[in-house]
Amino acid sequence: xxxxxxxxxxxxxxxxxxxxxxxxxxxxxxxxxxxxxxxxxxxxxxxxxxxxxxxxxxxxxxxxxxxxxxxxxxxxxxxxxxxxxxxxxx
Numbered sequence: 001x002x003x004x005x006x007x008x009x010x011x012x013x014x015x016x017x018x019x020x021x022x023x024x025x026x027x028x029x030x031x032x033x034x035x036x037x038x039x040x041x042x043x044x045x046x047x048x049x050x051x052x053x054x055x056x057x058x059x060x061x062x063x064x065x066x067x068x069x070x071x072x073x074x075x076x077x078x079x080x081x082x083x084x085x086x087x088x089x090x
Contacts, residue, residue, distance in 0.1 A: 002041070003047050004036075004037055004042060010054050014055075018033040018037070021054065025053050033050070048073070051074075052073065057072065057073040058072040058073075059072075
């Protein structure tokens with residue numbers, strides 16, 4: 001599964017249309033979101049932006065070792081923040 005399919009599945013699960021996501025992102029039309037979802041790939045920056053509009057975040061976790069988790073979030077829809085969580089933290 002690629003990043004575009006993941007975003008589409010989240011949108012379907014949340015019943016969020018392209019228009020709703022576009023509005024949250026400050027776009028004038030839903031076609032801006034639709035066009036992104038019809039492309040073959042998207043940048044990590046755009047993925048984080050779309051996930052933020054869907055109240056989701058990107059989580060990166062080590063498979064081995066201490067299981068530290070890195071959370072990538074677009075807190076205020078503009079500045080991407082990365083922060084580290086230790087295993088077991090919420």
